[in-house]
Amino acid sequence: MKISKIATADPASRLDNNAKLINEKGLLWRLTDRASETRGKMFIYSSALLMIVAVIAITLFLMIQGLRAFVVDHLNFWTFITGTQWYPDRTVNPSYGAFPFIFGSMAVTFLAALIATPIAIGTAIFMAELAKKWGTKVMQPVIEILVGIPSVVYGLIGLSIIVPFMRQHFGGSGFNLLAGAIVVGIMILPTVASIAADSIRAVPDSLRQASYAIGATKWQTIWRVVIPAAGSSLVTAIVLGMSRAFGEALAVQMVIGNVTKLPGSIFDPSATLTTIITLSMGHSTMGSVLNDALWSLGFLLLLISYVFIVIIRFLSRRRNA
Amino acid sequence: MIQMEKNIVSFNNTVDVEEMPVQISVENVNIYYGENHAVKDVNLPIHEKSITALIGPSGCGKSTFIRTINRMNDLIPGARCEGSLLYKDVNILNPKVDVVQLRKEIGMVFQQPNPFPKSISENIQLPLRFAGVRNKKTLNQVTEDCLKQVGLWDEVKDRLDRSALGLSGGQQQRLCIARALALKPDVILLDEPTSALDPVSSAKIEELLLELKNSYTIVIVTHNMQQAARIADYTAFFYQGELIEFGKTKTLFTNPEKKSTADYISGRFG
Numbered sequence: 001m002k003i004s005k006i007a008t009a010d011p012a013s014r015l016d017n018n019a020k021l022i023n024e025k026g027l028l029w030r031l032t033d034r035a036s037e038t039r040g041k042m043f044i045y046s047s048a049l050l051m052i053v054a055v056i057a058i059t060l061f062l063m064i065q066g067l068r069a070f071v072v073d074h075l076n077f078w079t080f081i082t083g084t085q086w087y088p089d090r091t092v093n094p095s096y097g098a099f100p101f102i103f104g105s106m107a108v109t110f111l112a113a114l115i116a117t118p119i120a121i122g123t124a125i126f127m128a129e130l131a132k133k134w135g136t137k138v139m140q141p142v143i144e145i146l147v148g149i150p151s152v153v154y155g156l157i158g159l160s161i162i163v164p165f166m167r168q169h170f171g172g173s174g175f176n177l178l179a180g181a182i183v184v185g186i187m188i189l190p191t192v193a194s195i196a197a198d199s200i201r202a203v204p205d206s207l208r209q210a211s212y213a214i215g216a217t218k219w220q221t222i223w224r225v226v227i228p229a230a231g232s233s234l235v236t237a238i239v240l241g242m243s244r245a246f247g248e249a250l251a252v253q254m255v256i257g258n259v260t261k262l263p264g265s266i267f268d269p270s271a272t273l274t275t276i277i278t279l280s281m282g283h284s285t286m287g288s289v290l291n292d293a294l295w296s297l298g299f300l301l302l303l304i305s306y307v308f309i310v311i312i313r314f315l316s317r318r319r320n321a
Numbered sequence: 322m323i324q325m326e327k328n329i330v331s332f333n334n335t336v337d338v339e340e341m342p343v344q345i346s347v348e349n350v351n352i353y354y355g356e357n358h359a360v361k362d363v364n365l366p367i368h369e370k371s372i373t374a375l376i377g378p379s380g381c382g383k384s385t386f387i388r389t390i391n392r393m394n395d396l397i398p399g400a401r402c403e404g405s406l407l408y409k410d411v412n413i414l415n416p417k418v419d420v421v422q423l424r425k426e427i428g429m430v431f432q433q434p435n436p437f438p439k440s441i442s443e444n445i446q447l448p449l450r451f452a453g454v455r456n457k458k459t460l461n462q463v464t465e466d467c468l469k470q471v472g473l474w475d476e477v478k479d480r481l482d483r484s485a486l487g488l489s490g491g492q493q494q495r496l497c498i499a500r501a502l503a504l505k506p507d508v509i510l511l512d513e514p515t516s517a518l519d520p521v522s523s524a525k526i527e528e529l530l531l532e533l534k535n536s537y538t539i540v541i542v543t544h545n546m547q548q549a550a551r552i553a554d555y556t557a558f559f560y561q562g563e564l565i566e567f568g569k570t571k572t573l574f575t576n577p578e579k580k581s582t583a584d585y586i587s588g589r590f591g
Contacts, residue, residue: 206435212396214448214500215425224447229438 059302066299069096069292080296086260088280088290096293098273100262102300105246105272107263108180108256112245115185116192117238121227123189124196124237129222135197146190155254158183163255170267175257178266183251188241195240199233200226232315239315243308247301249274273301344369344508344538345390345413350404352385352394359385363404363564365557367508372530372539374553374570376546378585381559383542387510389413390540391427392420408508425452428501432513434493436485436500441468441477444485444496448503467499471529491522495529502533509533511541515548527552546586550574558582 030038069075075096083097123143127135162182167174203226211221227234249272257269258279271279277294284291345367352360360382367373367390375383385394392413394400406413413423425448436444445464454460464481468474473495477488485496494514501509511530515523530539530552543549549556550570557567558581566573566582577583 204435206431206433207437209393209396209431210435210437210497210500211447213391213393213424213429213431214451215421215423215504216448216451217421220451224451225437 062295062299062302065292065295067296069289069296073289073292075289075293075296080293081300084262086276088284088293094289096289098293098297098300100260101271101273101276101297103262104177104256104270105274105301105304107177107266107270108184108252108272109242109246111178111181111266112185112188113238113242115182116189116241120189120192120237120241121196121234123193124200125222125227127193128197128200129218129226140194140197143190143194147194151187151248151251152254154183154187155251158251158255166267172267173257173269175255175269176267177256177263177270180252180256180270180272181266183255184245184248187248187251188245191244192237192241195237196230196234199230199237202233203229236312236315239308239312243305243312246308247274247305249278253278273297277301341368341371343367344408346405346407348405348407350386350389350402350406350414352382352389352403353401354385354397355399359562360389361562365564365567367538367540368555369538370534370536371554372534372541372552373555373557374549375540375542375557375559376544376549376585377559377565379544382562383557383559384512386559387512387540387542388429390508390510391424391429392418393424393429395420425504426506427508427510428504428506429510429512430494430497430501430514433517434490434497436488436493436496438484438486440482441485441488441496442481445500445503448500452504463503467502468496470502470533471495471499472525473499489522491518491525494518494522494526498526498529498533502537506537508538508540511539513542513544516544523548546574558585560585 025033027038030036069080070077080096080098081102082099083095084099085095085097086100087095123139127139131139158179162179163174165174166172166176166179170176170178207225207229208221211225216225252272253275256271256275258271258275259269260271260276261268263270277297280290281294284294343366347363347365347367350360350363351358363386365373375387377383388394389402390406390413394402402414404414408427411418437447439447442461442464445467446460449460449463454463465474465478468477473492476492480487485493488496494517498509498511498514515526518526527548530541533539534554541549541553553570555568556570556573558565558573558577558579560581566577566579568578573582574586577586
């Protein structure tokens with residue numbers, strides 16, 4: 001009974017009998033009518049467009065500014081990136097060798113990754129494999145808090161704990177490359193741990209069952225089955241952490257000593273691309289050679305960040321393949 | 322009705338040959354998931370070097386039961402088992418049982434083929450490595466033996482170092498069976514091993530199981546009654562957590578004692 005009622009519903013009872021199938025309303029109507037999708041579409045499309053334009057604009061702006069040092073000021077690109085003498089203030093024969101900063105950035109990044117990776121992966125295994133309930137209820141919020149702590153706080157802690165420790169045990173001022181790497185390593189730890197935990201959770205349970213079913217212990221399952229299966233996404237977590245370490249300026253600047261010479265060991269003070277930019281940008285005049293050289297460092301920083309992104313993309317594509 | 326049954330199923334003809342000794346004796350087994358009483362007071366013998374099929378509609382407790390035999394239910398929080406599963410004079414449910422060793426003797430194959438995302442040979446060698454075998458020669462020999470046993474050797478011998486994920490579903494499932502054979506277990510448990518496969522691959526697996534039962538005790542959960550009829554020596558019919566009927570496959574299918582068994586195998590419900 002009911003079904004036949006619906007089937008024979010009177011077409012005249014439709015809400016709007018004058019609705020036309022052909023839409024020939026003008027732009028003005030489409031922008032003002034409530035039922036139109038045009039405004040929403042325009043908002044969404046323009047947001048996306050703005051994003052793309054911003055990225056291109058930043059890259060272009062940095063490129064134009066960054067190339068000034070070589071085009072306008074005639075610095076040699078090769079001596080710029082390989083030179084070890086950074087004396088922009090010398091009135092006679094100033095020299096712009098950025099290699100110590102490139103080296104400093106790389107050293108801080110890799111040392112930080114070296115410090116953070118084992119701890120982060122260990123934490124991730126604990127959270128995702130061993131104490132699943134506790135991991136999601138307690139560890140996850142703790143890690144989110146750690147991610148949210150501003151980098152200046154990490155810098156302050158480094159300044160008041162790690163630097164005095166270094167001074168006592170390794171001599172010198174206590175400000176050094178290792179202190180910077182430790183501070184940044186601790187800083188990226190929660191990021192790496194939470195992404196690594198996600199990638200371990202993403203390993204299908206069927207693999208764990210398969211492993212237990214062939215007489216594997218819990219540790220054998222974790223080390224020989226789960227970790228290799230999570231594989232490239234764990235590497236992605238580490239690379240993501242490294243890209244964060246590479247871009248960090250403030251916390252590093254507070255503990256690294258900011259010496260423009262190439263460090264002889266990890267216990268020597270040094271500087272990174274980011275710290276030298278934040279330190280020198282304020283007292284250089286726009287258009288001066290030093291200012292242009294700093295822009296070049298910024299451009300270099302951007303290029304290396306892009307390399308990190310390409311690596312992450314490559315790894316995640318391989319994972320999905 | 323029973324007449325019709327005879328026409329559509331062909332039976333495994335070896336059933337009447339001889340009664341094999343009991344390998345696992347199941348006595349008064351009860352399984353709970355929290356408050357849910359999933360398996361109720363099950364008693365049945367599992368005979369050595371025979372195929373025992375567990376049939377029944379979805380949610381009848383047959384998968385829960387098979388997972389208890391090698392204590393895979395331990396992995397499910399809140400699962401609790403009572404009763405006795407006597408194997409080699411030991412109650413499998415005893416908390417002191419070394420489950421790692423138990424699973425080396427009672428292997429398992431799952432519904433979805435689940436090879437490790439590693440090479441074909443590593444898939445078979447991993448159980449051996451877990452057991453502490455390091456010798457390259459032994460590892461390679463076992464790989465070859467196991468792959469030959471499941472009839473996969475000729476198909477994959479040229480690509481042993483390629484990823485197992487590149488195999489077809491049926492090949493992956495046979496690889497999983499080969500992996501379960503690597504440690505030469507006494508018992509192999511199969512939880513609906515063919516339900517994710519096409520008919521040709523399923524037929525191959527059935528053929529394989531008939532061959533394997535000469536050396537191994539096999540317990541198989543299946544949704545497919547024809548499959549049970551074709552390969553099993555003994556069949557257990559589960560319904561709503563209870564073991565309704567257990568017996569030789571031929572007897573159970575042609576002359577069931579209980580009405581619900583008859584209804585289920587004739588397709589009246591399930």
